[in-house]
C-alpha cells in the first residue's frame with residue numbers, strides 16, 4: 001500500500017495535484033473538504049453541523065472528521081492506497097491518522113507539504129472564488145482559513161518531521177513543475193517500499209517453481225519455510241537438532257521456530273527489493289504473525305496470489321514429481337499426500353478466505369504450462 005497526504009495552506013494546489021497522483025498511482029482519494037461539502041449539499045445531519053463552521057473558515061471538529069475518514073476507509077477495503085487531501089489538519093488528527101493506519105496494517109508513507117506563501121494562496125483563492133461557487137472563497141473567510149492553517153495545521157509538520165516521512169515542495173511553482181517534483185518524491189519512496197508476494201495454493205500447485213522464478217526476475221528473496229526447516233536439519237544446527245526431534249515424534253514445528261528463521265532471513269536480505277513467501281502463512285495465526293513480522297521491517301504484503309489447480313491434477317503432478325530428483329520425502333506416500341491436503345483444507349483455506357477480501361488478492365489458473373502460468377503471474381506483479 002502507498003499512502004500519501006498532501007499538505008499545505010488553502011490554495012496550495014492540493015486538489016489540483018491530487019487528480020494526477022490518484023490516476024498515476026491508482027490511489028483512493030479522500031478530500032475531507034469535498035466530503036463535507038457533499039454532506040452540506042445533501043443536507044445531512046453532519047452537513048448541517050459543519051455548514052456554519054465551513055462558511056466562516058473555521059475547522060470542523062476532530063470528532064466529525066474521524067467519522068468521515070473512518071467511514072470512507074472502511075468502505076474501501078480494496079484500495080491500493082489512499083491519498084489524503086486536507087487531512088490531517090490538526091495535531092490530534094495526525095494521531096487519528098496513525099491509529100487508522102495501524103488498523104489497516106499499513107502506514108503513511110509521505111506527507112508532502114506544498115509550501116505556498118500566504119500572498120500566493122490569497123491570490124489563487126480569490127481567482128478560484130470567481131468560478132468555484134464555494135462559500136468560503138471570499139477575502140474575509142480566506143483570511144480566517146489562513147489564520148487557522150497557521151495556528152492549528154502548521155504544528156502537524158513537526159509530528160511528521162519527527163517520523164521522517166515529511167517532504168516539502170515549492171507550491172508556488174507552475175502546476176507542471178510541482179507535479180514533476182511530486183512524482184520524483186513518490187518514485188523515490190516506492191523504491192524504499194519492500195515488495196512482498198505471498199503465494200498460496202495446494203501442495204503441487206506450482207508455488208515453488210513459480211516462486212523461485214518470480215524472485216529471480218524481480219530481485220526478490222524467495223522464502224520457503226518448509227525448505228528452510230529442512231536446511232537447518234541438513235546443517236545439523238542447534239535449531240536443526242530441535243526440528244529433527246519434533247519431526248521424528250510426528251509433531252508440528254512451533255511457530256516460534258519458523259518466525260525466528262523468517263526474521264533472520266529478512267534481516268539478512270535487506271538489500272533485496274522484497275520477498276516471495278511460499279508455505280507461509282499456513283494458518284490464521286501465521287497470517288497475523290506475517291503482518292507483524294513485515295510491520296517490524298516497516299513493510300506489509302504487496303500481493304497475495306492463489307494458484308488454482310484441480311485436485312486430480314495436483315495428485316497427478318505430485319505422483320510424477322515423486323519419480324524425479326525433485327521428489328520430497330512426503331511425496332512418496334499416498335497417505336502423506338492425503339494428510340497434506342487435509343491440513344491445507346483445515347488450516348490454510350481459512351487464511352485464503354480471509355485474503356479473498358483484500359484488494360491485493362489475485363487468483364491465477366495454475367493448470368497450464370509453466371511459462372503460461374508465469375506470464376499470468378507477471379501481469380499481477382506491478383513492480
Ligand code: AMP
Pocket residue numbers: 010032033034036053054057058059060061065085086087088089090093136145
Ligand atoms: P478544503 O476543501 O480542504 O479547503 O476544506 C474546506 C473546509 O472544510 C475547511 O476550511 C474546514 O472548515 C473544513 N475541513 C476540511 N477538512 C478538514 C479537517 N481535516 N479538519 C477540520 N476541518 C476540515
